[in-house]
Amino acid sequence: MPSRRHPTRRARAARGLARLAAGLALAACGPPAPDSHTFRVALLTPGSISDGGWNAGAYAGLEAIRDELDAEVRHVETRTPAEFEEGFRDFAGRGFDLVFGHGFEYQEAAARVGAEFPETVFVTTSGNTVRPNVAPMVFELEQATYLLGFAAARMSASGVLGLVGGRDLPSIRSTFTAFRAGAEAGRPGVRVREVFLGNFDDSAAAREAAQALLEEGADFLMHQANDAGRGVFLAVSERARLGKRVFAFGTNRNQNEMAPDVVLASATLDIPRAFVEVARRVREGRFVAEPLRLGLAQGIVAVEWNPALAGAVPPALRDELTALEASIRAGELVVPRGEF
Numbered sequence: 001m002p003s004r005r006h007p008t009r010r011a012r013a014a015r016g017l018a019r020l021a022a023g024l025a026l027a028a029c030g031p032p033a034p035d036s037h038t039f040r041v042a043l044l045t046p047g048s049i050s051d052g053g054w055n056a057g058a059y060a061g062l063e064a065i066r067d068e069l070d071a072e073v074r075h076v077e078t079r080t081p082a083e084f085e086e087g088f089r090d091f092a093g094r095g096f097d098l099v100f101g102h103g104f105e106y107q108e109a110a111a112r113v114g115a116e117f118p119e120t121v122f123v124t125t126s127g128n129t130v131r132p133n134v135a136p137m138v139f140e141l142e143q144a145t146y147l148l149g150f151a152a153a154r155m156s157a158s159g160v161l162g163l164v165g166g167r168d169l170p171s172i173r174s175t176f177t178a179f180r181a182g183a184e185a186g187r188p189g190v191r192v193r194e195v196f197l198g199n200f201d202d203s204a205a206a207r208e209a210a211q212a213l214l215e216e217g218a219d220f221l222m223h224q225a226n227d228a229g230r231g232v233f234l235a236v237s238e239r240a241r242l243g244k245r246v247f248a249f250g251t252n253r254n255q256n257e258m259a260p261d262v263v264l265a266s267a268t269l270d271i272p273r274a275f276v277e278v279a280r281r282v283r284e285g286r287f288v289a290e291p292l293r294l295g296l297a298q299g300i301v302a303v304e305w306n307p308a309l310a311g312a313v314p315p316a317l318r319d320e321l322t323a324l325e326a327s328i329r330a331g332e333l334v335v336p337r338g339e340f
Contacts, residue, residue: 038071038072039069039097039279039283040072040074040095040096040097041072041074041096041099042075043058043059043062043075043076044076044100045058045076046077046078046102046103046226047079047226048227049075049077052227052229052253052258053227053252053253053255054226054251055226055227057271058100058271061100061272061274062275064273064275064276065276068276071283074091084105084110085112088101088110091120092122093117095119097120097283098120098123098279099120099121099123100123100275101124103126103169104169104171106124107127107129110123110124115131119133120133121135122135123137132289137274137291139269139295140296141301142174142175142335143178143295144296145176145251146335147321147328148222148265149185149192150320150324151182152186152220152222153185153187153190155220159190161183161190161193161218161219162194162210162213163176163192163223164196164197164209164210164223165196165197165224166196167196167198170339174337175251175267176224178336179192180192182335193213195209195213200228202228203227203234204231206232206235207232208235210223211239214235219245219246220246220248220249221235221246221249222248222267223249224251226252229250229251232248233259233263234259236262246262247264247309247312249263249264249265250263250266250268251268252266253266253268254266254304256308260306260308263306264312265303267301268301269300269301270299270301295328296329297330
């Protein structure tokens with residue numbers, strides 16, 4: 001058999017140099033392979049994403065992040081502080097880049113878990129808690145609810161308006177504060193009654209609360225009750241079918257079609273646009289841990305009128321509302337809001 005000779009040290013060195021040269025030549029031919037890291041984003045909501053409002057808007061934002069930023073996304077419904085923390089920790093532990101906690105109530109859990117997972121960014125939608133990797137995105141829905149309060153007071157026959165809230169949270173009270181301020185600006189001496197349900201799910205309780213407000217003479221109702229808000233619309237629709245002139249307002253998303261016979265307008269948030277912008281900053285390394293305030297001037301907050309009921313709003317009032325909105329956008333009119 002022919003002998004098998006092992007390569008000499010010089011031959012091995014020559015081959016190594018050849019491989020190195022070949023590698024350098026390939027590198028010179030084009031850029032290195034792109035980073036294969038998949039951008040991963042999760043969302044925690046305090047209620048059902050089928051509520052047609054607050055939570056549905058957040059889920060639409062998550063889908064927009066998936067579609068526009070080619071991200072892997074996940075969602076979980078969490079209802080208690082323990083579940084908030086568990087959800088944050090689970091996603092951060094799995095290496096997610098960004099986790100949204102959709103609501104004021106997620107602040108404390110975000111701060112605690114954020115300290116354990118500095119590589120994950122935690123964003124709460126409302127609040128004032130800031131840490132190196134934790135920040136709030138504050139939607140100034142108050143600017144829209146102020147305008148709705150002004151319109152309701154001007155149009156009300158009874159001078160009584162009603163508000164139905166889910167849980168009594170500072171962020172929800174703030175929108176009620178703005179509604180009340182707008183109403184008082186539109187009609188000094190107007191009465192504004194408010195009721196809190198203690199939850200965001202009980203449509204039957206919301207219906208009963210709305211019926212009670214209507215019995216007290218309220219002819220305009222606005223809710224901040226998420227899924228339970230359907231009960232408010234039902235009560236107002238039932239009263240309208242009895243021949244009463246009553247109206248409702250939607251919030252967070254355009255809810256005009258949920259009860260087109262009575263929902264005069266909705267105070268809306270373009271949550272998908274806001275979510276995508278924040279996620280893009282995180283993905284590109286431009287995220288800064290500071291409150292991000294978003295309102296009419298940024299195109300995130302709006303009042304969307306129901307075209308089916310356009311004739312109910314007097315032209316002169318439309319003109320007043322247009323002027324008020326312009327003043328808010330320009331910063332000339334600062335809408336009252338809660339301290340949180």
